[in-house]
């Protein structure tokens with residue numbers, strides 16, 4: 001969406017006052033920077049990466065900026081934190097104020113930033129503070145940037161999906177979720193259920209972390225070396241850069257769900273869903289409940305069948321095509337283009353692909369589209385937003401102490417080097433979840449972007465609602481490369497990897 005500032009225009013130079021100090025200021029349209037010297041200090045303000053908006057009153061121009069926080073003292077750095085700050089430019093005349101304002105506005109307008117946003121706030125997510133996060137941290141930045149917005153709080157489960165399915169998209173340049181990742185997934189599912197899904201799914205989506213796990217916001221900021229914070233996430237939406245995002249299609253018979261973050265079964269799903277009763281703890285609930293689950297470790301029978309990405313062909317055992325076809329004939333092909341108008345998954349033929357399989361019992365199986373499924377868990381360090389593959393992590397057997405050590409250092413992603421962990425990229429997957437080892441009456445949970453999509457018998461009494469799919473029959477996963485678009489921060493060099 002965003003483009004480069006024009007380079008041909010001449011620089012403006014003027015003797016002005018900045019915050020009361022007389023200086024010679026230069027506005028260079030070419031490099032998109034405003035610079036001045038104050039005492040020994042050379043100050044530069046970059047339009048693209050630091051300015052939110054401007055306002056002119058008489059001879060005063062107010063520049064609303066979002067800049068690095070000042071060093072607190074010589075020993076304590078601001079460590080990449082940013083703060084809102086206004087710069088007051090007192091121009092020598094109203095005419096020069098008008099010329100400078102016009103030039104600055106041109107610079108900002110040429111960036112292609114979003115002008116109108118639809119903002120969905122989930123008052124139920126995480127510690128239930130999303131409305132306060134919106135009021136105190138997001139709204140001031142949006143208003144300083146002159147962005148017009150409509151805010152809608154969600155009133156019930158799947159409300160965000162209903163909104164995305166029926167809203168008038170022409171009026172907006174993006175949909176922003178102030179929530180956990182579950183609401184983002186609902187929006188993607190809503191857009192893909194529209195008759196105009198083909199254009200609807202191109203709508204840039206944004207996420208400001210206000211949930212429990214917040215993996216997408218963490219993954220986006222961390223991928224370009226930016227500090228993970230609410231305001232950095234909001235500013236990256238304002239700047240308007242976007243990137244493509246893979247969408248995984250989860251299918252069982254007629255039931256379908258679309259995922260942008262992860263699908264997990266076993267340990268991580270049990271932790272995510274069963275820890276619901278500790279929601280008041282915020283993201284600490286995940287670490288706390290993980291410890292409880294390690295002490296009482298479960299394993300599940302089952303099987304995963306998969307099409308490996310190039311370079312991962314040696315994992316598991318080969319399967320012949322017949323074994324894949326006989327499994328469940330009515331789900332062997334993705335059903336693009338059939339009957340109803342909405343999206344049915346990627347039009348990939350799974351026939352003729354080289355399938356392989358790994359048998360359980362499993363401690364965990366996890367498929368990740370982005371590196372961080374949770375803000376402090378780097379589960380899939382190699383995962384890319386739009387490479388068309390999912391990163392699969394499997395633990396089959398692992399002593400409790402080794403698992404505990406891995407969990408304690410999950411924020412570093414080193415677990416992938418452990419002999420107990422299998423880590424590979426896959427193009428497609430068929431998950432056949434089974435019963436708990438030693439307890440044939442107890443099934444597990446298949447969790448997708450925070451939503452239970454299948455629940456076995458006797459699993460998680462805390463969630464009473466029906467799940468979309470049955471636990472036991474194969475659940476098929478395919479990936480549509482870069483189908484969705486997400487607002488994404490930009491690194492300092494402007495380089496964005498896949």
Ligand SMILES: Nc1ncnc2c1ncn2[C@@H]1O[C@H](COP(=O)(O)OP(=O)(O)OP(=O)(O)O)[C@@H](O)[C@H]1O
Nearest residue numbers: 125126154155156157158179180182183211212450
């Ligand atoms: N007003 C509401 N009351 C109850 N549930 C709601 C409401 N609004 C949204 N929800 C549901 O809240 C769930 C969690 O949303 P969200 O992802 O924002 O938060 P979260 O704390 O990160 O959750 P999780 O980690 O469980 O996915 C979603 O399934 C959504 O449908």
